[in-house]
Amino acid sequence: MLTVSEAPDDGRPTTNDASPAADDSPNSADPADEEGTASDLPDDVEALTDEVEALREEVDGLKAEREELNERLLRKAAELENVRRRMDREKKRRHVAGKETVLESMLEVLDDFERSLDAAQDLDVSEDPESAYETLKGGVEMVYRKFQDQLQSLGVEPIEAEGQPFDEQLHEAMMRQPSDDVEPGNVLQEVQKGYTMGDRVLRHSRVVVAAEPSESGSAADSA
Template identity: 45%
Template sequence: MAEEKDKSLKEEETVSEEVAEEAATAEESGTEEENELSEAESRILELEEQLASTKDSLLRKAAELENVRKRVQRERLQLFEEAKAGALEDFLPVNDDLIRTMQAAEESDLDGSFMEGLKLVSDKFSDVLEKHGVKRIDETGVPFDVNLHDAMMKQPSEDMESDMVLQVIESGYKIGDRTIRHAKVIVSE
């Protein structure tokens, strides 16, 4: 019986050792699995941070590109308007000469067909300027405005109050709010 007890104790010890080994193995594999999960979770977090950073960078680049596109569009329109104003400005003296010619022709006795042809050319020129939004600055009796007028001289006036346009020496022109050429005027004192 003592042998059987020893044998059963040995079996129990063997079983206990096996259970302890299995527990240790399970514990190690559990720790390894936890380590693997922990490493995977940290890698996922790292990748999510990189994704967020890349997404933020991409959104910033897209916004910057949109701003550049809008700025280039504004600059392009501004350059076009400046070129248009510059080209029209070159034709303004021709228009002034044409108007002076019309006024001189009306005062003299010229052939009717010549006057009619001159009027047609003058009207065409005026239509082209109007088509491009060019307005003539040639009003008298209005307050002097440094944005529209260049004062060539001041004269006393009994009819008008001070700083009013008495006479337009040379017409000015503007496109919208932009003055292409200031009107040269005589101002009341």
């Protein structure tokens, strides 16, 4: 901006230049620096783009791996369920087959019992009761032996009790009774026979346990 000041003594006007001086502030941008920063940006953007793309591919790979693992787990679960169902069917089949085997052997014993009952009815009208009785007795004994044979074929054995030391794993004490003939703590009498099948006790033997002669027997006393 030009201003006209008062004229000097020589009469000529003086002109003052009010325009600002060149800005030497350190904040002013250097065109050369701007060009250098701009030239670096494309490389940084490209690197970031590559990194993002790599991460995206990694995520896609993890998703695919997860889906594959889920499919494997579902297949394994289905296989286990099929195995469980097959085992259940096989267990039921064996259970039914086992019952059939036992019942088949029992049916033969039932037939023998029916014949023994017929013989008992004939005893009432027999002209020789003694002979009919012996026939009936022999038939019953035969049925008993046959029944024992069938039990043995199934692995069922009677438990030895009388005279044996009391064993709570095999025997159930009903009472204690003094005895001079049996050692105290041994089985004096078998009330009900027990049976085992292999290592398993099907039924404990109910027994009377011998006590010292001075002791009094009582159904409430336990061995």
